[in-house]
Amino acid sequence: MRKVLLATCLSSAAALAVGSASANDELIKMSQNPKDWVMPAGDYANTRYSKLNQINAQNVGKLQVAWTFSTGVLRGHEGGPLIIGNMMYVHTPFPNKVYAIDLSQENKIVWKYEPKQDPNVIPVMCCDTVNRGLSYGDGKIILHQADTNLVALDAKTGQVAWSATNGNPAKGETGTSAALVVKDKVLVGISGGEFGVQCHVTAYDLKSGKQVWRAYSTGPDDQIKVDPAKTMSLGKPVGPDSSLKTWQGDQWKIGGGCTWGWLSYDPGLNLVYYGSGNPSTWNPKQRPGDNKWSMAIFARDADTGMAKWVYQMTPHDEWDYDGVNEMILSDQQINGQNRKLLTHFDRNGLAYTMDRESGELLVAEKYDPKVNWTSGVDMDKNSPTYGRPKVVAQFSTEHGGEDKNTKGICPAALGTKDQQPAAYSPETQLFYVPTNHVCMDYEPFKVSYTAGQPYVGATLSMYPPQGESHMGNFIAWDNKTGKIVWSNKEQFSVWSGALATAGGVVFYGTLEGYLKAVDAKSGKELYKFKTPSGIIGNVTTYENNGKQYVAVLSGVGGWAGIGLAAGLTDPTAGLGAVGGYAALSNYTALGGTLTVFSLPN
């Protein structure tokens, strides 16, 4: 029966594609069916929330492993599978295999796709050959390969429907992010901030793979798709050359601002939201100016790519605080008023709550009390520095200058949170945020640019905040007040995407490899199970044959695997303290596995 349903579903998708109507209506409908998980974050709003409640706070303690699946790949496994009807689609890091698994046929592999890619792309992928997952639309599974090829596969057969080349790995341009299908387009970003890439978000036609629009993060107005008079920033038009004016010479051409995070979409406003990454290089002295629009939140028209508003969180970055983390869209009341909100947990340690229609900044507060590089954002609308973070000179690497080691900056370059996405429950109106609790020393120095070569320009060492030994927290956050509601300590950074459910349970994974379930209201731990490897994947849930399942990819790696495998540097080691901080390699080893949980029959 379920198989029949899927067939109907796919054929209706094909029918939709014939008319001028977009795949959007189909996708919105599918994303509202809690049995499926049809887009990377579960829905366009990036809430990672499921209405399924068979597994709840009372019974989650009885959870057990239902089945497992080895991906056959050793590298870091980010993202999570898609579930559409009877079918599950599992992706892997490089070489970017895709498995289509039929859940109604004892998880048989119906088809498998493995692209041929030049292995020379491997070393130009900063921080492991990760891939953050697949997307679906119009009967196609969309894969964003490491070599930047965007490939549409027939969901039924795995045959390539079309392929588009989004960038050039020889210049350090690579693909790690998940695409998002919006209306009749596939939107996708690009990686390469450590290689001096001029990054962009590009829209491809869902039917043909033809490029429709491309919007850069840095450059002239036509390239960054802003209207000097109509594109707003904090209530004012951005004016002409808003990016060019903030770079020396033509440094914007190698300016970074990469777009490797998650995309979200508001169908009502027809706006797409995402963040841009660090300006290249990591040496701030070498690139004077605000370096717009790196480190910014963009709201763009989904059809044209034109920016409706943009807000730069970290002007003239001095710490590698990429702004790529997800934008979570929620409709909530603030001071008795209904607001369309956007909440964003930035690498810089500040959580921003904005009006997603106007781009008005409502709340900007630290979501780890140890954040010290800023004393906060100027919230005075009449101030000339409105919306800018106030930088503490002691922790400014620009202030310290080249060849000077600035010590004790919190957070570290990993950010208080990296790409691992948070979840939002409309029931508790809380955000569940996986965080890093790590500080750093940062010494910038002069570097020269060579195409396709790393363009870093800073020496870093990382360690937990002084006097503490845990390197992560899993927190519940109130975006209206900007306050932590509860916080659970974790020995390592929490590098797994969270899942909130109507069962009052929140799930996340840990770097040692635990899948954990906690009470949404109190944070109390209700269940944990150690999967075969460390978890940097995102937790997913679905229903099949009347039963709710929870699935997560384990397979340690990513930046966490590079920074934490050997344990962090102990900044006081030279002063006689003993050893380094806990090494992840003492707890887990490589290997990709999907572990699926359910309640006993």
Added chain:
Amino acid sequence: MRKICSVIAVMMIFVASGGIAAADGPGDPTAVKKEDDGKWLDKDGTPTYKISADGTVDWFTYSGYRRYHSDCHVCHGPDGMGSTYAPALKDSVKSMSYGDFIGVIASGRKNISTAQENVMPAFGDNPNVACYMDDLYVYLRARSDEAWGRQRPAKKEDKTKDYTAAEDACMGKK
């Protein structure tokens, strides 16, 4: 740039004749001779570290620490300790000759099998790395012998005029 290239060319011949399979370590690290640029050499003329009893490191160890934690640690982990992505260089240099080490940095290496795909890029035309290969070698040699631990060197010998001149020429500074 021309200078780097010629250095690499010489090293490549060395590598070709030595062969990567030799798996010989660099031997006794004791510093016996200091060059004008501040580089210490062992009895075989191979660059080595010199760390005084009070913890003062030679300039190359310090510079290697800095360069390592910019361009190498993003794959090889902090302090040469390795990661889930790339091997621990503090161990690798134990079974490599100096020539092999320079050759791998300059030309990269590939280790691709059905089980794993490890690829290191060629840094020969990246001056941020190529101009500092001896610095990296000396730092990692000190790490491999545990002569230097997992911390930033606090005290160092001064950067010499000869070193600065060679660095500027290599980095293409006027």
